[in-house]
Amino acid sequence: MTIGVEEEFLLVDPSTRRPVARAADVLARVRDLPPGAKAHRELSGVQVEFASGVCADLDELREHLVAGRRALTEAARAEGLWLVASGTPPLADPSPALSAGERFEQIEVMYRRQVTGYQCCGCHVHVGVPDVETAVHVVDHLRPWLPTLLALGANSPFDDDGDTGYASWRMMDQARFPNSGVPPLFGSAAAYDARLARLVDCGVLVDHTQTFWLARPSPKYPTVEVRVADAAATVDHAVLQAGLTRALVDTARVAGPAPELDDQVLAAAVWTAARYGLSGPGVDPFTARRVPAVELLEALLEHVSDALGEDREPVRALVDDVLEHGTGAQRQLRAGSPDEAVDLLACDPAGAGSPRA
Template sequence: MTIGVEEEFLVVDPVTRRTAPFADSVLKQVGRLPRGARVHPEMLTSQVEFATGVCDSLGDLREQLVAGRRELAAAAGREGLGLVSSGTAVLAGLDVPMTSGARFERIAGMYAGVLEDYEVSGCHVHVGIEDRDTAVAVINHLSYWLPTLLAVSANSPFDNGRDTGYASWRMVQQSRLPGGGLTPWFGSAAEHDHAVDQLVDLGVLVDHAMTFWLARPSPRYPTVEVRVADAAATVDEAVQQAALTEALVKYALDQLDAGHEAKPIPDQWAAAAVWSAARYGMDGPGIDLRTGQCVPAKVLLAELTALTGTDVHVRPRMTGDPVTVVDALLEEL
């Protein structure tokens, strides 16, 4: 089974600690990358993305993530800048425009003011599955556990210097866009694709590559793409999210091989579970989407780790002075 990760980072001025609109300058300084890896601009000029190549093991993945972060940090340093990995900007820039380009301009035109402060960054995990019908069936199973993956990864309590009280303010910001949250239950890839077609035809998505669901069959690669996690502050946390995701995909495949299809999740349960994970992270209640019952998030995590055989380290929630938080994130990258 193959695996890959896409990581989004925020460019910051190390003096003011605010995000800075110089992603293009950083990307021009990037030199040698790991085999198959790529770097890209993102929606705002304060963001860059690093995508690993296709990896055959978590060890290979770790090596690529370490090398990619090292090269991007060095590239930023050559421009007198820094990079941080957090789900939202701890201290936002005063003037961070959209990245130029026809598609980004269409996106900005469609979503208008919602995107003016949309400096959100995620850790996206791709797990190789060739057959799209199988990918859709796997996602149906993953949906039970995506809120727990969000809670474990929550790394965005700040919104421009303000502690929001949420573990993942990124997910709150993302919820303002149409068609977000848990992926609806679909019986086939054709059903999934038809639903995406409808959203495009209704004028709420720019194109077929732009759904906001937290997991999807990738529109470009033969993978299941899980986009629920906040940007991981460290390589260890990014690898942990990849390991959990890969193990859940394997579990889902085992369930399908045994003839067990996932059941649809009521919309209100799904929305409540994502909200609860964003609000509390691992420090409060969660919602068991198999039963609709409110249970401690730590209980759900214990079940997830038992299910997947994966050890999990829970990161303490970021608190304190925003400048100190940015400095810590700069060091952790």
């Protein structure tokens, strides 16, 4: 199965450590992207996005992500800025400008203050599937595993210049939007389309291409899109999310009907993953009980062991590195303060992540 990743980043003034709305200037300087890769604007002018090309394996994906970070970092530094990989800005811009464009304007009119201060960045994984029916079947099976991917990818403990007490404050910001969180159990592509159309008719989504579910059939590509993780602190963290997500999709494709799980328990699992990351408890969606988050991670690895195939050992090594050195959130907190977290997560010109993370 093919794979791709979209990485969102913050543009930060090195002198203040705060985001600045200079996305258009930076994107105008971007050069030397890999084949099929693109750099985009995002909702806020303080954000830029790198979208890899369609990749056949994790090695190719890593090459794309390294090249993308290098290109965006060089473009940002040419403008006197840093490219920072964090789910939320440790030190916020109190009045970030939204990007220009008709769709962005529609979003601002609909959601008002929910988006005027929104500066969150994620790591989105796309995995190729043959059709929408397969995509919906896969999404149904992903539901119990999304909180664990969140715990593993948590990288936003700071917000509004202070420690939030959460590993992923980005997820709490996203929870304010309609139909956020784990998607419901759909059962078929027709049911998915009907639920989406109902939300558009209710007036809480701009159109059918906009949802806030943590996994969905992509409205633009023949893929399942999983957008649960915060912006990855390093390329390794992004590759790990991609490897596990592809293995989950591969496992789901050949599975029977998805289990019917309690939506409130799934919501509790997402909240707990956002609160503690991997450093505390998690909620097992199958048993509706509190267990250590690392046990859920090991259960995920066991669940996808066959699907990982030749990636099993490299993915295991990446997991062990996170368990030893910490998630992005744990590394930010160890840095000691919001401004030091910015320094930690400023991407280096070589493009391999941040020099200290």
